[in-house]
Amino acid sequence: MEWLDPQNRTIESLQTHTGISKPAMYTEKHQEDHSLSLFFNSLQEEQAGKYTCKGIYADSQFLNKSVTIDTIIGITWDNAPPNQYPILGEDFSIMCKVRARPSPSVDWLYNGELIKTNDHYIINAYSLTISKVQESDDGIYTCRASVQTTGELQERLIRVEVHTRPSIEEISSPIDLVEGENANIECKAIGKPSPTFSWIKTLTKQNLSITDRFGVDPITGVLTIINVNREDSGEYQCRAGNAAGIATANIQVNVIVKPKIMEFLNKTVVQHNDTDIVCKAFGRPPPVVVFRKLTADRQYQMGSQPQDNRLIMTNKVNEASWETIGILSIHNAIIKDDGLYECVAKNMGGVAYKNGHLTVEYPPTFRNMANITIYSWEQRPVNLTCTAESIPNATIYWEKHNEKIEGDDAIRVIGSGPTSTLEVYPKDYRYYTIYKCIATNLHGSRKHLIELKEAKRPSELLNAKIIEQTATSMKFDLVPPMSPDLPIETISVEYRIYPLQNWNQAQNRTWSVGSLYVVDKLKPLTNYEFRFAARNDVGLSNWGTYLQQTTPSKTVPNEPKILTASDAKYEQSTFNNQYELSWLTPPDNGEPIDMYRIKYCQTRQVSGEWEVLNDTCLEDKSQQGRTRHYLKGLSSDTFYRVELQAHNIMGYSKAGVATFRTNRGKSATFANMNSRCSFDPT
Structure with a gap:
């Protein structure tokens, strides 16, 4: 027996199969009943069809039976x-x-x-x-x-999931980068899924993700350039891609080259001539070049200067070579043009600075030397100094009586320019004269005159009179002598009890000029004689301008002078409940002041006059030696009249009077005031 497949091919028996694994289909004979079975190892769709079992009996009789296999x-x-x-x-x-x-x-x-x-x-x-x-x-x-x-x-x-093709947001182009700096160029795109980025340089097709100075962030699209150089100029392409496609955008990059000043030379010009200060600068784009004098606050503007039309500033620009020549033209140069100038070159990349000097040469001048007279006396040596300003420096020599000073042992010349000093020992009247300082350089010569005069002691005072007296003091009005050679420094007085004392027993006092001329600690009912003298650097004048005066008898003190902050009708207190009263100690007129009496009352203005409210008056007393007293417990925003009297054994003085007003607002606390002012060193 045998099995045939749908193509009538004999199906292999498992016993005759030589492979390791079983075939897709095979036959197998059973010994018990001698039947022949057809096995499918793993039935496949293509194995469907009619299978036939065939047999031969007694070598002569043919037998067959078919079965159809349909696969599901x-x-x-x-x-x-x-x-x-x-x-x-x-x-x-x-x-x-x-x-x-x-x-x-x-x-x-x-x-x-x-x-x-x-x-x-x-x-x-x-x-x-x-x-x-x-x-x-x-x-x-x-x-x-x-x-x-x-x-x-x-x-x-x-x-x-719906994908969208990348779309790059508009990028402003061109982009300016600065040479030598680091830069970031952004490329933004939308798409789904989020696109990734790459950059190339258009001309070279170079992938910038794999270069040393360039970096590309594939997520954000930022192109980073380290240390931008000039060769980085050109067109760049940003590419944004996702599964849906690729979008590109081209960007033009310009590299800004920072300004550099190539040449700014020092310049020299002779006074009243014309000159140009030239500064050459390089940069991309070509920089604007301006000038500033270092002693000035502002730069010069293009064209003629509003404050000085002698100065004209211009620029010559060469786009091809990226160079600018700045020119400051100076017409009719003057001395004030001399000095340091700053060249400033500026473009979008930055600013460059360089200093240069303009020297204006001019003949000697003594413009900063005053016409003064030098004084000497008693053969005292003096220095006559002469300083000439000029460029180049001047040479100086001296003349006396129109003759060059040489070989005089009483005169020594120190320095020959630009400063020279004449050391003079005036041993006789001939040296008190006019000396001529002569300065010379290649542009001219100038002279300066210095007079040496002999100084003398002052003459006597022009006038002296007594303008105020008390039992113990005299106040004088003194008029110093007119037109002395040297200024009066002090005025002295000698005074004696006349006729009991001679001048050898006299007392004295010295005042500076313009101060209060007061002699105190005199005795009451005593006749004094006064004489005066003025002093300058040479010495003291003769004593003169004699005065005799008898001091009055002892009496009550003079009226105290109350100190106020202004000459207004009333003083404004800084406090709302107190007032600080201050005064000057008056002359005591022969007996010491032992106390002060203070009376203060509320007052008001009626028809322009002050009216005292008598039922509000209070009195305080202040001890001897004090010149300040606080009036406390006052009403706020109220006018007060205060009267101050000094007292000695002879009685009370006339009252010094003042008006004040307390503050309306809230003032410092009383406790704080006391802690600040509780001790009075007077």
Whole structure:
């Protein structure tokens, strides 16, 4: 017996099979009943068909019997990826190729709703086509297969994510970078999924992600350039790509070269001539070049200067060589033009500075030397100094009586310019004369006169008179002598009791000129004689301008002078409940002051006059030696009149009077005031 396949080929017996694994189908003979079985190792769809068992009996009788095998195949997903990605705006087919036997029927669902063919969806044999994909087409689609004869049903969930092609945001171009600095260039794009970035240099097609000075962040799209150089100028291309496609944008990069001053030379010009100060600078773009004198606050402006039309500033620009020549033209140069100038070159990349000097040469001048007279006396040596300003420095020599000073042992010349000093020992009247300082340089000669005069002691005072007296003091009005050679420094007085004392027993006092001329600690009812003298650097004048005066008898003190902050009708107190009263100690008129009496009353102005409210008056007393007293417990925003009297054994003085007003607002606390002012050193 043997088995034949549908093509009438004999099927191999397992006993005759030589392979290691079993064949797809084979026969096997059973010894018990001598039957021959056909085995399928793993039945496949293509093995379906009619199989025939054939036998020969007694070598002459042929026997056969056939059996038909029909295969049933379960639902199989041949091409149905679980994640599929259409592109926004394009047609897309969601693949779902399914196989089964008997053949399956397929339908589609979206969000649980059955899909039917329409303008947007087309159901094909192995796919669902979406026309012009929209973002709303994102979601989960169900591919459902069923076999009616077997009742089998299976579903395949497919996640559809709509991708969008990258789109690069507009980039402002060109972009200016500064040579020598680090720079970042941004490239932003949108797309789904988020695009990744790369950069190339358009001309060289160089991938900038793999170069030393360049760095590309593939996520953010930032191109980083380390230490920008001039060769980095040119066009760059940003590329943004995702699964949906690639977008590109070209960007022009300009490299700004910082300004550099190539030449700024010192210059010399002769006074009243014209000259140009020139500064050459390089940069990209060519810089603007301006000047500033270092002694000035502002730079010069282009063109003629409003405050000085002698100065004109211009620029000559060469775009090809990236060079600018700045020129400051000076017409009719004068001495004040001399000095340091700053050249300033500026473009978008930065600023460069360089200093240069303009020297204005001019003949000697004594413009800073005053016309003074030098004094000497008693053959005292003096120095006559002469300083000439000029460029170049001047040479100086001296003349006396129109003859060059040489070989005189009483005169020594120290220095020959630009400063020279004449050391003079005036041993007789001939040396008191006019000396001529003569300064010379290649541009001219100038002279300066210095007079040496003999100084003398002052003459007597022009006038002296007594303007105020007390029992113990005299106050004088003194008029110093007129037009002395040297200024009066002090005035002295000698005084004696006349006629009991001679001048050898006299007392004296010295005042500086312009001070109060007062002699105190005199005796009451005593006749004094006074004489006066003035002093300058030479010495004291003769004593003169004699005065005799008898001091009055002892009496009450003079009226105290109350100190106020101003000459207004009243003083404003800084406190709302107190007032600080201060005064000057008056002359005591022969007997010491032992106390002060203070009376203060509220007052008011009626028709321009002050009216005292008598029922408000209070009195205080202050001890001897004090010149300050606080009036406390006052009403706020109130006018007060205060009277101050000094007392000695002879009685009370006339009252010094003042008016004040307390503060309206809140003042410092009484406790704080006391802690600050509780000790009075007077």
